[in-house]
Amino acid sequence: MTATADGAEAQKSLAARFGIVSGQVVQEIGYDDDVDAELRSAIAAATGAELVDEDYDDVVDVVLLWWREDDGDLVDALMDAIAILADQGVVWLLTPKPGRDGHVEASDIADAAPTAGLQATSTLSASREWQGTRLVAPKASRR
Numbered sequence: 001m002t003a004t005a006d007g008a009e010a011q012k013s014l015a016a017r018f019g020i021v022s023g024q025v026v027q028e029i030g031y032d033d034d035v036d037a038e039l040r041s042a043i044a045a046a047t048g049a050e051l052v053d054e055d056y057d058d059v060v061d062v063v064l065l066w067w068r069e070d071d072g073d074l075v076d077a078l079m080d081a082i083a084i085l086a087d088q089g090v091v092w093l094l095t096p097k098p099g100r101d102g103h104v105e106a107s108d109i110a111d112a113a114p115t116a117g118l119q120a121t122s123t124l125s126a127s128r129e130w131q132g133t134r135l136v137a138p139k140a141s142r143r
Contacts, residue, residue: 068102
């Protein structure tokens with residue numbers, strides 16, 4: 001296997017951990033110079049399309065919300081994130097890992113998610129600096 005093939009497999013594996021597949025529309029909110037470029041590339045490669053930004057106004061399957069402690073009101077950000085989310089869509093809340101600048105406490109996420117109509121289902125290590133919390137609409141409220 002070549003280094004390029006190894007890199008492509010690693011990218012597919014990374015995106016697969018997020019449940020992202022070809023053809024999905026992924027909106028990215030909160031982009032800044034501290035986001036993980038490898039993760040972004042892996043997700044774009046898995047979907048076969050570039051990530052769409054905050055100005056996109058059609059339905060999306062997945063929202064990647066990069067969030068830091070000083071970014072403002074998390075409830076408001078989550079409400080904005082779900083505005084154009086498909087019924088079975090997923091929000092991945094990406095926050096700096098514990099000990100990193102901008103870390104968001106798990107209790108803050110646990111408090112904000114239900115207020116925004118979401119529930120946390122899992123957390124994973126998204127990259128060296130970032131962790132991802134998967135947020136979905138509770139099953140009782142899904143159609």
